[in-house]
Amino acid sequence: MSQSHPGTGFHRGHSLYERHLSDSARPDEFELLGRSWELLDGVFSPAYTPVTGLFSGWLDYPRQGAFLEMGSGAGVTSVVAALSGCPDVTALDISAAAVENTRRNARRHGVGDRVRVLRSDLFTALEPGDRFDLVFWNSSFAEPPAGFVNGTDLHHAFFDPDYAAHRAYLARAPRHLTEHGRLTLGFSSLGNWPRLRAIADELGLEHEVLAAEERLLDGTLPVEFQLVGFRPSDGRAWPALA
Numbered sequence: 001m002s003q004s005h006p007g008t009g010f011h012r013g014h015s016l017y018e019r020h021l022s023d024s025a026r027p028d029e030f031e032l033l034g035r036s037w038e039l040l041d042g043v044f045s046p047a048y049t050p051v052t053g054l055f056s057g058w059l060d061y062p063r064q065g066a067f068l069e070m071g072s073g074a075g076v077t078s079v080v081a082a083l084s085g086c087p088d089v090t091a092l093d094i095s096a097a098a099v100e101n102t103r104r105n106a107r108r109h110g111v112g113d114r115v116r117v118l119r120s121d122l123f124t125a126l127e128p129g130d131r132f133d134l135v136f137w138n139s140s141f142a143e144p145p146a147g148f149v150n151g152t153d154l155h156h157a158f159f160d161p162d163y164a165a166h167r168a169y170l171a172r173a174p175r176h177l178t179e180h181g182r183l184t185l186g187f188s189s190l191g192n193w194p195r196l197r198a199i200a201d202e203l204g205l206e207h208e209v210l211a212a213e214e215r216l217l218d219g220t221l222p223v224e225f226q227l228v229g230f231r232p233s234d235g236r237a238w239p240a241l242a
Contacts, residue, residue: 009190044157065133075102082111092120095153141191174242
């Protein structure tokens with residue numbers, strides 16, 4: 001695994017955030033994974049970084065089960081899950097623009113009947129009995145400095161002050177996993193790996209890097225993107241941990 005450099009992550013994330021706001025050539029459609037996708041203003045663009053394409057291709061979707069994506073953005077991963085044969089897909093996002101974007105792309109690719117899209121702050125829009133075989137979040141792994149506040153919906157796509165969302169995600173997800181469900185997180189060497197490990201340890205979780213690939217960003221910065229899986233460290237099933 002590549003060395004973690006979280007300080008660089010904030011600067012990279014901030015630069016990318018500013019690009020989303022200032023790029024006059026930002027497309028309203030993009031090509032990814034052999035398909036064309038709509039992109040609304042104010043939504044994280046998968047065209048600017050390789051993360052969405054990598055994670056969407058790495059996930060082992062439950063073809064006869066239920067899939068939950070946290071932070072769906074433009075909806076690529078949730079749509080790919082449905083197109084891969086998953087009959088029950090739920091996509092959550094805190095941003096109203098992202099919710100609409102996901103709905104549009106689900107309809108565009110003929111899976112609107114299989115993709116339920118809800119506006120939600122983490123798991124708040126779910127019913128207590130909602131359970132999933134696979135839960136995934138392409139996380140906002142860029143850790144900002146102390147005192148930073150996410151002032152816009154788009155900020156949430158990049159930054160997690162004090163890693164509060166990472167902690168809440170790992171703590172609350174077990175309530176919505178089936179007995180043998182899988183909990184996954186999209187991360188990178190730009191994130192704060194020591195802090196993520198500490199949170200997982202405190203919550204009684206073991207982690208494993210399920211897939212990883214290094215890319216050179218901006219022609220100069222080597223970054224490893226990682227799909228991370230979590231499981232209870234004592235061998236218990238998720239309902240017991242929840």
